[in-house]
Amino acid sequence: MSFLFPLATLTHHFFGLHLSIYSGLETFFCAKWTKFLEQMISLAQRPFDLGDANIAKVSAPVLIIAGDNDGLNKIELAKTYQLLGGAVAGDFGQMPKSQLAIIPGQSHVSVMNQTKTILGFLNDFVK
Structure with missing residues (x-):
């Protein structure tokens, strides 16, 4: 039983840290993805001619x-x-x-x- 408490505590801290990192990455990538999509839509509305x-x-x-x-x-x-x-x-x-x-x-x-x-x-x- 003594090893379960530290394991549970470590698991909580480990996943808590990862959730915090994930949340930050999610915000970062959502902003980047939105900007990327806006650029793609803008480019798609203009004729492209390589020549x-x-x-x-x-x-x-x-x-x-x-x-x-x-x-x-x-x-x-x-x-x-x-x-x-x-x-x-x-x-x-x-x-x-x-x-x-x-x-x-x-x-x-x-x-x-x-x-x-x-x-x-x-x-x-x-x-």
Whole structure:
């Protein structure tokens, strides 16, 4: 019985300390998260254009993955893919380094749950 009291006291102090630290971290991260969300919403309301010339300068292979119902403009995706060297007749020449994958029946969020499909694209892309 004598060891239970110190154990209970230590547990109370240990968790009391952690609750105090957690409360401080929670306040800190809530403020940071709120500011982050406000910035993201603000950025989402303004059109973003990296610029065709800048996209065309990208020399590294790029894998673009999108859902067919994700709200992204597929004409812009195809245009970006072309600027990256894609959309060529691969049967008559060299295949492009970049790839475009549009996953059917997927939204912007649900496509992230298609891990097997995405992993397949990634494995093929990095070979």
